[in-house]
Amino acid sequence: MTTPATHRTATGPRPAGTPHPAEALRLVKVSKVYGGGGADGNAVTALDGVTLSLPAGSFTAVMGPSGSGKSTLLQCAAGLERPDHGLVMVDGAEMTGGTEAELTKFRRRRIGFVFQEYNLMPTLTVEENTTLPLKLAGRRVNRARAREILAQVGLGDRLRHLPEQLSGGQRQRVAIARALVAEPNVIFADEPTGALDMRSAREVLGLLQQMVRAFGRTVVMVTHDPVAASYADAVQFLADGRLAGALASPSVDAVAERLAHLGDALEAPDRRPLDPRPTSPAATAPDTTDAPAAPARPFGA
Numbered sequence: 001m002t003t004p005a006t007h008r009t010a011t012g013p014r015p016a017g018t019p020h021p022a023e024a025l026r027l028v029k030v031s032k033v034y035g036g037g038g039a040d041g042n043a044v045t046a047l048d049g050v051t052l053s054l055p056a057g058s059f060t061a062v063m064g065p066s067g068s069g070k071s072t073l074l075q076c077a078a079g080l081e082r083p084d085h086g087l088v089m090v091d092g093a094e095m096t097g098g099t100e101a102e103l104t105k106f107r108r109r110r111i112g113f114v115f116q117e118y119n120l121m122p123t124l125t126v127e128e129n130t131t132l133p134l135k136l137a138g139r140r141v142n143r144a145r146a147r148e149i150l151a152q153v154g155l156g157d158r159l160r161h162l163p164e165q166l167s168g169g170q171r172q173r174v175a176i177a178r179a180l181v182a183e184p185n186v187i188f189a190d191e192p193t194g195a196l197d198m199r200s201a202r203e204v205l206g207l208l209q210q211m212v213r214a215f216g217r218t219v220v221m222v223t224h225d226p227v228a229a230s231y232a233d234a235v236q237f238l239a240d241g242r243l244a245g246a247l248a249s250p251s252v253d254a255v256a257e258r259l260a261h262l263g264d265a266l267e268a269p270d271r272r273p274l275d276p277r278p279t280s281p282a283a284t285a286p287d288t289t290d291a292p293a294a295p296a297r298p299f300g301a
């Protein structure tokens with residue numbers, strides 16, 4: 001894989017005079033209920049008053065048992081779902097409220113996504129897939145910049161290839177390049193290594209880590225895998241739609257142990273009362289601002 005470029009460009013540190021907002025993501029009492037509206041008893045409280053603050057330039061893993069609300073949290077934080085209640089701020093700007101068109105514009109400008117299944121267009125080349133978000137947003141396509149990003153993710157020699165000609169890890173690296181092309185400050189990744197073998201997963205995790213360490217991006221990643229989570233600076237645990245603690249500088253063993261205890265503690269009903277309950281101190285916004293960074297791994301290790 002190519003050695004990352006550590007110089008300038010919009011992927012690098014912001015120019016002097018444009019201070020990085022200290023907070024990349026803020027959720028205040030975010031709740032999301034699916035279905036039913038309570039009347040038919042089928043309502044599912046996926047998120048239950050989640051309050052969370054993530055500093056700019058941090059790499060956070062979100063973990064928890066199946067059905068605990070991880071994907072819903074990511075979708076609400078990324079503006080792909082609208083919360084029923086609460087406030088979401090990205091990069092210091094409020095995202096909640098506004099029309100669909102405004103939300104789409106907000107997302108395109110400030111947020112990058114990486115999904116487990118890559119979501120590449122099969123008929124477009126690597127380069128075309130990478131520049132697609134700019135075209136969709138009606139923005140000028142800077143091919144040189146796209147190629148530079150593709151070189152950074154190790155695909156500089158695959159520009160004209162189609163997704164079917166790439167391995168899973170390479171496809172995910174195209175997805176990362178595509179997420180970066182609009183120069184977002186916050187990148188959300190939902191199980192980005194879920195479909196990859198261990199080696200490819202490590203490459204992708206190394207890349208995400210590099211986006212944070214070398215280029216000051218903020219990455220929020222949902223994962224089931226304690227090894228993947230150990231690449232993050234901190235892990236936020238979810239249980240039953242609520243935050244259930246955080247772990248700074250997570251080791252694989254510490255994450256696995258915490259997860260096991262979360263499972264023990266879970267009552268596991270996925271139909272819960274809709275009345276808002278007071279949030280306990282342990283479940284509110286563990287502030288990871290002062291969390292020490294995890295020890296740096298060699299790139300792609």
Ligand SMILES: Nc1ncnc2c1ncn2[C@@H]1O[C@H](COP(=O)(O)OP(=O)(O)OP(=O)(O)O)[C@@H](O)[C@H]1O
Nearest residue numbers: 034035044046065066067068069070071072073270
């Ligand atoms: N579109 C939907 N309609 C109805 N219920 C939903 C919907 N999406 C999620 N849910 C429910 O909300 C709860 C949280 O789901 P979510 O997908 O966020 O959990 P998760 O922690 O990401 O789970 P997993 O690890 O299995 O992917 C679950 O009970 C799920 O069944």
